[in-house]
């Protein structure tokens with residue numbers, strides 16, 4: 001369970017360079033706006049993620065959560081606003097540069113490569129940690145073999161952390177969906193990120209699996225920051241140190257779980273959604 005009032009030092013393990021607790025945000029999106037044609041998906045939205053913190057992003061359907069997530073991953077380029085990493089502006093965030101910067105993500109669904117075994121999928125996540133160059137790999141030089149063994153060991157360690165190492169040689173399609181999600185998480189962890197972005201990590205999971213996921217995310221916060229976009233209010237409220245609430249593309253509240261839970265603007269946003277789609281439960 002998160003205890004947001006704890007000082008930074010209580011939950012930190014400063015194994016990562018640069019982003020020591022109390023030294024300012026690790027990642028920020030400031031005043032970000034995104035338009036899709038005439039539709040304003042994000043309107044001057046901001047998000048500030050502190051080191052070793054779990055930051056939730058919630059909001060009713062269509063509020064702009066995925067769009068904000070995609071901005072943070074470089075999939076969507078905002079029309080205005082800026083992104084910063086450890087206080088320095090990121091001029092142009094590109095998805096293929098994320099791993100090198102220290103950012104990993106899991107997407108809605110699982111997004112595993114069907115033709116690769118589980119361990120090979122996870123090794124993809126660690127690929128930027130390869131030391132041998134392209135030519136070594138091309139000519140299968142010894143250095144490339146050493147690299148391959150090292151990446152495999154990293155991938156196996158990530159799978160072990162997710163209790164999925166026994167599936168290493170299987171192919172994704174042969175595994176139950178919750179296991180596939182764990183493999184996707186292992187792939188992100190194999191990158192050893194400083195910032196982990198999780199888009200709907202609880203979707204498709206049962207109660208026990210969601211509880212395990214929550215415990216895992218809290219453990220991960222000892223070595224990285226985590227951004228969680230999810231509809232499961234119980235999960236978000238229990239694991240996040242801070243939460244940003246979006247409605248119609250705007251940030252309507254930011255604060256601790258307790259603060260946003262009692263914020264009238266948040267209550268209005270969700271009541272408004274119930275009026276818009278009464279059949280949908282927010283805790284499904």
Ligand SMILES: Nc1ncnc2c1ncn2[C@@H]1O[C@H](COP(=O)(O)OP(=O)(O)OP(=O)(O)O)[C@@H](O)[C@H]1O
Pocket residue numbers: 036039040041059060061062063064065066067068
């Ligand atoms: N590629 C796109 N083209 C056009 N409109 C889009 C696109 N992506 C999102 N939108 C629109 O932008 C708005 C915000 O969508 P977004 O998916 O970010 O919301 P969300 O909060 O993630 O919603 P949900 O909870 O339903 O996943 C919605 O009105 C959506 O229809």
